[in-house]
Structures are given as structure tokens and as C-alpha cells.
Amino acid sequence: MSRDRHRPDDDEISAFRQALREAGVRRIARNRADPGRPRREDPAAAARRAAAQAAGEESSTGRTSDGRVEAVRPSEYLEFFLPDLPWRERSRLKRGELAWEAGLDLHGYTLDEARAELESFLRDAGAEGRRCLLVVHGKAWGVDGNYPVIKSHVNAWLREWPGVLAFCSATDADGGTGAVYVLLRRRGTP
Numbered sequence: 001m002s003r004d005r006h007r008p009d010d011d012e013i014s015a016f017r018q019a020l021r022e023a024g025v026r027r028i029a030r031n032r033a034d035p036g037r038p039r040r041e042d043p044a045a046a047a048r049r050a051a052a053q054a055a056g057e058e059s060s061t062g063r064t065s066d067g068r069v070e071a072v073r074p075s076e077y078l079e080f081f082l083p084d085l086p087w088r089e090r091s092r093l094k095r096g097e098l099a100w101e102a103g104l105d106l107h108g109y110t111l112d113e114a115r116a117e118l119e120s121f122l123r124d125a126g127a128e129g130r131r132c133l134l135v136v137h138g139k140a141w142g143v144d145g146n147y148p149v150i151k152s153h154v155n156a157w158l159r160e161w162p163g164v165l166a167f168c169s170a171t172d173a174d175g176g177t178g179a180v181y182v183l184l185r186r187r188g189t190p
Contacts, residue, residue, distance in 0.1 A: 079094070100181060
């Protein structure tokens with residue numbers, strides 16, 4: 001593979017721009033997420049939310065902490081692996097070669113809602129025997145904090161969850177540093 005990158009000439013750039021115009025591609029007005037828009041209603045998410053709220057009434061604490069967490073930068077690569085996880089599996093997870101079987105998008109949730117959703121999602125995925133998951137936490141800075149609050153908490157919560165063997169930031173195709181691949185313990189293994 002050559003390290004020399006092809007530099008397009010003016011004709012190629014013009015042809016590319018013309019193709020974009022013909023395809024109806026338009027420049028976005030703002031390069032920021034809109035957290036004020038309503039979330040899509042997902043029946044599975046609504047069921048998880050109802051179960052989490054019902055469980056919250058019975059037991060006020062989940063398996064994850066709600067205390068202070070270590071702040072991470074928006075573009076920081078996250079990674080956690082149990083020491084006995086085979087190198088090959090670790091490498092495949094980092095390259096995005098393990099197909100994720102279920103996903104959760106935490107955009108638009110408050111911190112408490114995100115925690116309940118994540119716990120419920122991990123519990124359900126473990127019960128269904130799912131092995132690899134995608135959790136989209138985003139990189140948005142918190143209203144009161146000067147760091148990405150949900151991302152920082154997801155980093156801490158996943159380290160505490162007993163069924164999590166590993167997690168790492170996703171490849172660019174799946175969200176990059178705004179998402180993580182999560183590898184769960186197989187059912188029946190300690």
C-alpha cells in the first residue's frame with residue numbers, strides 16, 4: 001500500500017462537487033447535535049424504560065455507581081479488557097470484526113435515564129445470550145460539566161458491570177469515539 005496520497009486536480013474537484021449537487025447533497029447549517037428534538041419511539045426501549053422504572057421503585061440502587069467519575073475528552077479512545085481475555089478476541093473487537101447483535105443509542109437521555117437504559121439493555125442482552133453490543137453514548141458536553149457527561153459515565157458503568165469482558169471505542173463506521181463495542185461474557189461462564 002502506498003503512503004503517497006493522490007491529490008485531486010481542479011477538474012476532479014469540480015466533477016465531485018457537480019456530482020454532489022446533482023445528487024441533492026446540501027451543506028449542513030450547523031455542525032452540532034440538536035438535543036431538543038424528540039426521540040424516536042422504539043417499543044423495545046419503551047419496554048426497557050418501563051422495566052427500569054418499575055425496578056427503580058423496588059430497589060433504588062442498580063449495579064452501577066452514580067458517584068463522581070473520571071472525566072474523558074470528547075475524542076478520547078475508550079478501552080477496557082479483562083486481563084485474561086485472549087489477545088485475538090481483543091484485537092478483533094478493536095478492529096470491529098465482531099458483529100454486534102444489538103445496539104443502544106443514549107442520545108437525548110438524562111444521566112439517570114441513560115444509566116437505567118444501559119443497565120436494562122445489558123441485563124436483557126445477557127439474558128438473551130447476546131455476545132457483542134454497540135452502545136452509542138455520543139460526545140456532547142454536559143450542560144453543567146465541562147466534559148462529555150454520558151460518555152464519561154458509560155466508561156465507568158461498563159467497567160463495573162459484572163458481565164462485561166471488554167469494551168472499546170467503535171470504528172468510524174459505527175460511531176468512532178462516540179460509541180463503544182461491548183463484549184459480554186458467554187452464558188454459563190463464570
